[in-house]
Structures are given as C-alpha cells and as structure tokens.
Amino acid sequence: MKTTSADVVIVGAGAIGCATAYFLSRKGVKVAVVEKDSIGERASGTATGILNPMVLDETKTESLLPLTWKSFQMHEALSKELKETTGIDCHFRKSTQLILAFSEREADELRSLVKLNQEIGIKVSWLDKQSVLNIEDRISHKLKGAIYCEDGANIESYRYVLALAQAAEKMGAEIHYGNVVGLRKTRNKVTGVKMSSREIISQSTVLAMGPWTSMASSWLDFPIPVGPERGQIVKIQASSPSLTSTIFSGNHYVTYKAHEGLIYTGTTHEQVGFDDSTTIEGRDTIITGLLNILPSSIEAQVVTQTACLRPLTADGLPIIGEFPFQSNAYLATGHWSKGILLSPITALIITELILKGKTSYSINSFDPARFVKYG
Template structure:
C-alpha cells in the first residue's frame, strides 16, 4: 500500500510528492487530466522577494522559506533531470503611474523594510541603468514612483512542472493521469480510499491538492471550504530582442521577460466559474498596459493568449493542514496568486504532518474551518 496518495498533480501536489519521496515514502499522484496543465501551467512564475527573520508570521514564513528553497530545489532538479526550470534572480521593478499606486508602493516599501527585504527607490539615472526600457515613461513624468527589489525571481513554471514530474518518477513516485477522484471511503476517523472509475485507491495517508476544484472533494467529507476559481488571463508577446531585464510590477499587473525574448503580460482577477476562456476586453487591456509601459513592445506580435483558474480562498491565505478530525487526510490548496511561490514550503509542512513530525509554524491561520 502507498504511504500517501496525492490528489492533484499541479505544483502543490508534485512538490509534495517530490518532498515525500525524498524522505523515502511511497507516493502515488493522481490527476483527473494531464499533470501540471492547470493553474500551475498558466501562471507567470513570479517569486516576489521574501526573507526569513525572527518573529515572522506563518504566512510570511511560507513565502520566505519557499524563497530560500527555490534556488536549492532548482539546482537539485537540474542535476537530477537535466531540466533547467528557468529559476532566475532577475529582480523586480515596481512602478506607479497614479498617486494611488504611488501610495500603495509606499506601503510596499514599509513592508520590505519591516521584513528586511533589500530595495531602493530609483531616480531617473538609476532606472536608466536598472531597466532602460522604462526610462521614457519616467522622463515624460508618467511614472510617479519606481522601486527596485533585487531579490525578486522568476521561474518558467511549465519547465519546473516537467522537472518535478521527472524527478518524482526517478524517486519511484507513481504518476497517474486521466484519473478523476469521484468520492472517498472513510471509516470513523480515517480515510480508507478514494473512489475512481478504475476502482478504489487505498493508502495510509491522503493529501488533497486539487487546486480550484478542491471544494468539491472537501464537500464529500462534509467540510466545505472557501476555495473557488478566480480566472486570470495572460498575453505572451514574441520579441526579436530581449526588451526587458527585470520583472515589471504595476499594482496587480505585471510583465515578465523570459531569457529567449518572450514577454508575458498578466493578469486579471475574474469570477467566471470554471470557464477558462479568454475575453477580448481583458486581453486588449493587458496588451495596452504592456505597450504603454514598454514602448519596445508596440511592434511585438502576440504569440499566444490563455487563461487559468487560481484556487481562491476567502481571505487570500491557503488551506494547509489536517482535514477536520480525519487523522490521515490533509489539504494543501487555495494558494490563490502565490501557489508557485509557496509550493516548496507547503510541501515541507504537509510532509511533516504526514511523517508525524513537528511543524515549524502555527497552522491556525490556514485551517479549513476559518471564516
């Protein structure tokens, strides 16, 4: 019998399987579709700066611990699989084009200061050096404030998912695609099996990491959560030269330059149920935002557009921990806009719970029954 059955092969489920198998456990991951093709594929792969320090809150610990683990995991995945997941500490520029955005950036600067995260406010010559593509905006007075955080990083998430899956296979993890979990079998305080079209799958422990679809499974054990899909749309530009060096953040929207010239523009936050269509209005807004901020993108053709469903929660925090009073069932879902970033630390925490080891943080803020 498997030590753990993981439902959902997105970044959360695969990171958990990677960590558990590294600790010597027998793991089976089942996904109703193709591994790593939902939100984890659709995301931008931005890893905002974060830093571990004393007296850190659990949410900031998740971010900071993950931030610390990413270079380590990326190196280990490259060595084990030969797949470069595109982890780069490229730095992030934060821009404000209105007074409201400038005030929000002042708040962000206070957060950076409190968490001892390196940053600086840039004047025009400094911006010209840091990110030349934006200097026109500053010279024309359209940029009211600009900050730079050198510790922001990026990941090519589709490649990261491939690397995780390959490393899991090497470690003996069973990865099953096209296997929707349709029900659960329980016996007093334990889950015994999950029901699939091919019959029940038994395991000693179960982890539910099914992203935006998690609430459906939790309802089967009688513990509904606040997890709901929040659609995000993306535009990918193809550029002959590399027009940007850094990640550019403006409020909740951003531009991410890949090494090979592609530039991603994202994203929206929409309540559209489980509909993954793109819409002309949102795509046009994203294109315009990108081309206004970076004039070099005005000639760049759009290569591809897509949408993904983030697993939203009632308060933006994930659900991480035991499922109700079930002693062998755990949830890791609802990571909203930060699931790619938070995956390694989430995997550590759930692995500690499954291995009955002390967890490094208080999980109260992430319990299912809050709100």
C-alpha cells in the same frame, strides 16, 4: 474493483501536488499521485513563473511573508537538484523586480510596505523616478517612483512541475490517471481515495486540486471555500532589447523569458467559473496595461495568448493543514497567484505534518478549520 495501497495518496498533479510527492518520496515514503488530466495540465503548467517573495497586502504580510520568503530561498537549490535528478532544466533565472507607482497615493502605499519586507530579509528599497528610469528608460515617464527588489527570479513553470513529477517517480512515487469520486473513510479517519476504476488505500491523503478542491466539500461534509479565478497572459515578440527587470503596476506585469525570447505580460482577475478560454477583452485589457508601463511596446507583435484558473479562497489566504474533523486528511490549496512560488514550502509543511505530526512553520492563518463559520 481493483485496490492498491500507498503510504500517502495525493490528489492533484500540479505544482503543489508534485512538490509534495517529491518531498515525501525523498524521505522514503511510498506515494501515489492521482491526476484526472496530465501533469501540470492546468494553472501550474501555464503560469508565468514569476517568483516574487514580496507581499504587498499589509493585511497578509504577517502571516504570508515568512512563507513566501522561505519558499523563494528554496527554489534555486531545488531547481539545481531537479536538474541533477531528472536532466530537466527549469530555467531558474534571478531577476530584479520593480513595482511602479503612477500616483502619489500609490507611492505612499508602496513606501509603507518597504520596511515590512525589509525586516524579514528581502533586499528591497524605494527608488525615485529618475533612479527607476536609470534602470529601465522605456518605462513611462509618468511614474512617481517604484519599489526595487533585488530578490526575484523567473522559472519555467511547466518544466518545473514536470521535473518534480519525474523526480518523485525516480524516488518510487506512482502516478495514476483518472477521476477521484470520493474518499475511503473508517469512522473519523480518511483511509484513501475512491476512483472510477480503483481504490487506493493510504495512511494519509493530501488534497491539492487547485480550485477543484471545492469538490471535496461533499466528500468531507465540510465547506472548502476555494474557487477559480481566470487569469490571462499575452506573449509578445518585441524588437527592442530584453528587459532586465520584471515590472509590476497594479494588476499588470511584464517579464522577459530568456529561454523563449518572449515577453510575458498580464494579467486579468475574472470570476467566470471554470471557463479557462481566452478572450479579446482580456487581451485588450492586458495590452492596455502593457502600454501604460512600456509605451514603446506599441510596435510589439502578439505571439500567443493563454489563460489559467487560479485557486482563490474566501479570505485570499492558502489552505494548508490537516482537516479538522477527520484525521489523516490534509488540504494544500488556495495559493492564488503564488502557487509556483509557495510550492516548496507547502510541500515541506505537509511533509512535516504527515511524518512528525507538527510543522516548524506558523500556519495558524492557513488552518482549514478557520472556515467552520462558512458552514
């Protein structure tokens, strides 16, 4: 069997894997990326690409908000850097965001989150009904108010992942296509990966396989409780003027993609295993949500519908860090619907852990060791 070597081997060529490859490569690290399909083939390449730094779950703000905010701040400069390096325009575009409340209970819950997000530096405020309608008068007049966030953006996710991969290659990274079937181990150290046709020896190994990272549970003899959640997206052509803000309401969102001239709207949260097909039921759910937000969209024409599988962990938080029982193995997965947003900061953290043995960011809440109780 053929054997090659690298300083670091990364399994998975989505946003997390490719960002990590790029961040390591520009530090002079020899990187090999292994992908079973193609670059950005799965969720990373089909994601809507909304960059929303806010955390609207009060139980997760303390742990997650510092990372979402820092990562959001990294995206604009990174997009410019990638364009200079590869010529690929990721279509990074700043966009204000509205999180709508249609009941007094929703309004109270959202108001309570404004201060938490403000304290870290995000420009966010509460607007009453009329102030919201002054921004976008097509929104349903049934609303009670909304969070208004000035710090938001959009990116074209597939071009972003492709640019990361090409930039990493320009820095010397190599991309190998094929299935990883196991890990090389020496005593309590992971020393590379086993593929169907070759082995890659490495000093460090990063597993960034999205929901498929659960496969590595058998390789590491350790539970990795991450699995797929299907999310569907409908893309529509609307005749009315484009939206100036990305709009959220519950599980639904509406955003305008200027480079395509399309409105993206979603989404669903479905536990259907690894089935990434689209459904009529999913489309109907999304369209109903759209019409609740923008009733005038009744005239909109559906252009296409897509679906992807988000990596969701047992506790809803990402898994970022070194594997607890076998050294030189790192996990970077479980980012759920914030994988594109969190890819720069995750790549930076993994790079710091590999090169320095520690990171300047608090990642205790994301430690893989927290899942020992699931064994």
